[in-house]
Structures are given as C-alpha cells and as structure tokens.
Amino acid sequence: MLDIKWIRENLDEAIERLNTRGGDFSYLRELVAKDEERRSLIATVEKLKSERNTKSKEIGLMAKKGENTEPIKEQVRQIGDQIKLDDEKIAEIDAYILDKLLNTPNIPSKTTPVGLDDKDNVLIRDWGVPKEFKFPIKDHADLGEKLGILDFQRAAKITGARFVIDRGLGxxxxxxxxxxxxxxxxxxxxxxxxxxxxxxxxxxxxATGQFPKFKADSYKVTSDEDTWYLNPTAEVPTINMYRDEIIEGDLLPLKFVSYTTAFRSEAGSAGRDTKGILRQHQFNKVELIKFTKPEDSYAELEKMLKNSEKVLQLLKLPYRVVALSTGDMGFGMAKTYDIEVWIPSQNTYREIGSISNAEDYQARRGNIRFKRTKDAKTEFVHTLNGSGLAVGRTMIAIIENYQNEDGSITIPEALVPYMHTTVIK
Structure with a gap:
C-alpha cells in the first residue's frame, strides 16, 4: 500500500509514474482532497471535544452554585451530536481512502523500464545456447504420456482439467x-x-496485495467456523509470518526459502497454454523471500536473482533474464526481473521465475516494521520475493531439453544423486 503522506507531498510525480503502468491514476487527486477533508474534520472534532470538556466542567461549577444548567447541557448535547456526525464522516472517508489505496498498485522504481507490455521488456543477459536437435522435437506432454510419467486423463477423472498425476520416475x-x-x-x-x-x-x-485485485483467481475454502484461501504462492504465507511485528534491525536481512504447493484458478486464461503442465491449477513452487532494510533492498534483489539463476546453470538449461516494463509488472512490485527458460517445442523462452522488490508496499499493508536500535523509531522493512524456481516449469524444461531421439530423457548431472538414475525410458 502506498504512503498517503508521500502521495500528498508528491502528487504529480505519483500520478505520472503510476500512469506508466498503462492506467489512469488521476483519481489520486480526489484521494488527496478527501485526505485534506479528513484531516480538517479531525481538527474540528478535537476542537469540539475540547469545547465539550470545558462546558462539562462549567456545568459542574454551575450545579454547585445552584444555577440553571439546562441551557449549557443542551449546548453539550448539540456538540456531542456534531462530533458524532463528524466521526461518521471521518469513518466514511477512511473507508474510501483505504479502498482506493488497496486497489492502487505499487509505484514503479525509477530503474524499471517504461513500456506498455511485455514487448517493452529489456533483455539483461542470456545464458547457454539452445541445443540443435537432429530429430523432430516432441513436447513435454507427449513425451511424458508415452513414458508413463505424466497422467492427464486419470487426473481429469479425479478432479478436472489442468491437473496431472506424476507417476514413477516423473x-x-x-x-x-x-x-x-x-x-x-x-x-x-x-x-x-x-x-x-x-x-x-x-x-x-x-497484506501481500493478492486481495482485492486477484480475488477472482483465488480458491476459497469454507467450513462451519472458518473461511480460508488456498495458498497462491509461498510469498503470501512466508511474508505474513511477520505481519504486525517489529523486527530487530540487527537481524536483517532475513532470508527464507519456502516450499509450497500453490493453487490458482487462473481466471480468464482458458485456451492459453492449457496443454501439459505449463499452466495448471495446482503446482509446486520453491520461493525465495527476504526482509531487508530499505537501503539494502536493491543489492539484495540482485543477489536473489543470481541465486535463482544458479538453479538453471547447474541444470545446464539455457535461459535469459529480462527486466519487466512498467506495463508488464506485477501489481505490488516496484521492480521485477523475469527468468525465461528455453522451451524447444515452442522454439522460444518462457517465464520460469520472477524476482521482485516490493519496497515497503507489502510491509505497509502488513504493518511489518523494524528498529535500527532499541530506542530508534520504527520503519517499514522492504520485502522481496523470487521464484527459486517454479518446479513444474523446470520439469518441462528438463523433459524437452534433455529428450533423446528414442523418446527417453537424460537426467541432468546435478539431479542424478537425487534421481538415482541417469535416464528416464
């Protein structure tokens, strides 16, 4: 969530930078006007309360003297009525401001490329050279089904479309x-x-910005007593470990690698990449999370990016890194790198991980703060998250890049100690 004070003091800049995301954020002018009205009302209410307290004391003194207190009591009642009306108005404005701030995305970093969509993303580097196959390339779904390691039909019977059963060596x-x-x-x-x-x-x-923006993509789970949501990414539960907490500054940066199964309805994505396991409702993911001091977050972002890249380097899978443009970046992020792995059957690179800095956007929503010293004032931490990586998409890349003419799949050397075999056939 953005800082209303910063918006108030930098209104034109806030609108200009947010507009690079492809929307119209001129409504922030009304937000600031409402905030000014709110602060004016609060000052009025404080003044009225002071006046009421003074008159209440007068009533006590007058009563001791046996004087008629009804006129002044009526004034106190009228002041009370006005305070109630003003408090209701303040609450109404508070709700308006909160709703607008919850639905306003993060301000892009000044280092984020300005652009309309993914066509304006900027290539940072590439690693490895895609293999030239001397036989017709098969996609991961066909290879997986023929090898008996991916079962889509039985998964559809159990649950529905866009689920899979991994079998055997799969x-x-x-x-x-x-x-x-x-x-x-x-x-x-x-x-x-x-x-x-x-x-x-x-x-x-x-707290992490999934709601209200992406509520339609979430799976809701209810019982007679509880309402929960299925985890959409490990970023959410891991960052929320410190919601409403103050972290000792000496502990920063805090670094977590979090494994979860993630669930997304992928609303509106019907027909897009629905074959195979590229875009599923349930998938496994390893996520990197950091809590840092504000001045350290961008250096930590670069370290996190290299940590994620190391996975693909050890697996010897060709990839590239791109900096997302303002028009392609996630709702809550100030800067994002995407790692895109080579997918032979599609003859292109596809996203396998995003590494992002939310700055204090999530910390402000989740009230996650730190103190530099015991007596220092509290400050908001910066939160970072990155794929470390998406497991299903890494499987796709291995199956397709390591396929052989006979339909078998060679196991990358780094995985042999875990797989206890060198080939799937």
Missing part, C-alpha cells in the same frame, strides 16, 4: 527438483527453510 523427478532447489538455497545460499501452511486467512491475502 514423481521422483518432481520430488528431486524440490529437494535439489531447497538444498541449494539453504546450504549454498544461506536461506532458512520454511514449509508454511497451505490455508491462508483473508488478512494475509490483503
């Missing part, structure tokens, strides 16, 4: 990738492992 491949990623990030990169709850409350979804 199940082992997914499990191995999860363990490989978790080991790499915890042992080599210094992140603390987390396995958070899959069910999340509404406050957590608002």
């Amino acid at each position: 199940a082992r491949l997914e499990r191995s990738l999860i363990q490989f990623m978790m080991d790499l990030h915890s042992e080599d990169h210094g992140y603390t492992e987390i396995m958070p709850p899959y069910l999340i409350n509404e406050a957590s979804m608002y």
Whole structure:
C-alpha cells in the first residue's frame, strides 16, 4: 500500500509514474482532497471535544452554585451530536481512502523500464545456447504420456482439467527438483527453510496485495467456523509470518526459502497454454523471500536473482533474464526481473521465475516494521520475493531439453544423486 503522506507531498510525480503502468491514476487527486477533508474534520472534532470538556466542567461549577444548567447541557448535547456526525464522516472517508489505496498498485522504481507490455521488456543477459536437435522435437506432454510419467486423463477423472498425476520416475523427478532447489538455497545460499501452511486467512491475502485485485483467481475454502484461501504462492504465507511485528534491525536481512504447493484458478486464461503442465491449477513452487532494510533492498534483489539463476546453470538449461516494463509488472512490485527458460517445442523462452522488490508496499499493508536500535523509531522493512524456481516449469524444461531421439530423457548431472538414475525410458 502506498504512503498517503508521500502521495500528498508528491502528487504529480505519483500520478505520472503510476500512469506508466498503462492506467489512469488521476483519481489520486480526489484521494488527496478527501485526505485534506479528513484531516480538517479531525481538527474540528478535537476542537469540539475540547469545547465539550470545558462546558462539562462549567456545568459542574454551575450545579454547585445552584444555577440553571439546562441551557449549557443542551449546548453539550448539540456538540456531542456534531462530533458524532463528524466521526461518521471521518469513518466514511477512511473507508474510501483505504479502498482506493488497496486497489492502487505499487509505484514503479525509477530503474524499471517504461513500456506498455511485455514487448517493452529489456533483455539483461542470456545464458547457454539452445541445443540443435537432429530429430523432430516432441513436447513435454507427449513425451511424458508415452513414458508413463505424466497422467492427464486419470487426473481429469479425479478432479478436472489442468491437473496431472506424476507417476514413477516423473514423481521422483518432481520430488528431486524440490529437494535439489531447497538444498541449494539453504546450504549454498544461506536461506532458512520454511514449509508454511497451505490455508491462508483473508488478512494475509490483503497484506501481500493478492486481495482485492486477484480475488477472482483465488480458491476459497469454507467450513462451519472458518473461511480460508488456498495458498497462491509461498510469498503470501512466508511474508505474513511477520505481519504486525517489529523486527530487530540487527537481524536483517532475513532470508527464507519456502516450499509450497500453490493453487490458482487462473481466471480468464482458458485456451492459453492449457496443454501439459505449463499452466495448471495446482503446482509446486520453491520461493525465495527476504526482509531487508530499505537501503539494502536493491543489492539484495540482485543477489536473489543470481541465486535463482544458479538453479538453471547447474541444470545446464539455457535461459535469459529480462527486466519487466512498467506495463508488464506485477501489481505490488516496484521492480521485477523475469527468468525465461528455453522451451524447444515452442522454439522460444518462457517465464520460469520472477524476482521482485516490493519496497515497503507489502510491509505497509502488513504493518511489518523494524528498529535500527532499541530506542530508534520504527520503519517499514522492504520485502522481496523470487521464484527459486517454479518446479513444474523446470520439469518441462528438463523433459524437452534433455529428450533423446528414442523418446527417453537424460537426467541432468546435478539431479542424478537425487534421481538415482541417469535416464528416464
């Protein structure tokens, strides 16, 4: 959530930078006007309360003297009525301001490329050279079904479309990738492992910016006593571990690698990448999360990007890194890099991970603060999140890039200790 004080003091800049996202944010002028009205009303209410207190004391003195207090009591009642009306108006304005702020995205960093959509993303670097196949390339879905490691038909029978059953070495491949990623990030990169709850409350979804913007993409779970939502990404439960808390400054940065199964309805994506496991309702993901001091967050973002890239380097999968433009960036992020892995059957690079800095946007929504010293004032932390990586999409890249002419799949060297085999056939 944006800082209303910063918006008030930098209104033109706020609108100009937000407009680069492709929308019209001129409504912030009305927001500032409402905020001024609110502050004026608060000052009026404080003045009225002071006046009421003074008159109440007068009533006591007059009563002791036996004087008629009814006229002044009527004045106190009228003041009370006015205070009530003003408080109701303040509450109404508060609700208006909160709604607008919850629905306003983060202000892009000044280093984020300005553009309308993904066509304006900027290539940062690429790594590896796509393999030239001397036989017709098969996609991961066809390969997986013929090898008996991916079962779409039985998954559809159990649940519905866009689910899969991993079988045999397919199940082992997914499990191995999860363990490989978790080991790499915890042992080599210094992140603390987390396995958070899959069910999340509404406050957590608002804190990280999923709600209200992406409520249609969320799965709701209800019982007689509770209402929860299925985890859409490990970013949500992991960042919410520190909601409404003050962190000791000496502990920052806090670094977590979090494994979850994620669930998304992908509303509005029917017909897009629905074959295979590229875009599913349920998928496994390893996520990197950091809580940092504001002045350190962009250096930590670059470190996080390199940590995520290391996964693909060890697996020897060609990829590239792009900086997302303002028009293609996520709602709550100030800057985002995408890692895109080479998918042979599509003859293109596809997103396998996003690494983002939300600055203080999520911390402000979730009230996550820190103190530099015991006696220092509290400040909002910066939160960062990054894929470390999307497990299903890494499987796709391995199956397709390591396919052989006979339909078998060679196991990347880095995964052999986890897979206990060198080939799926």
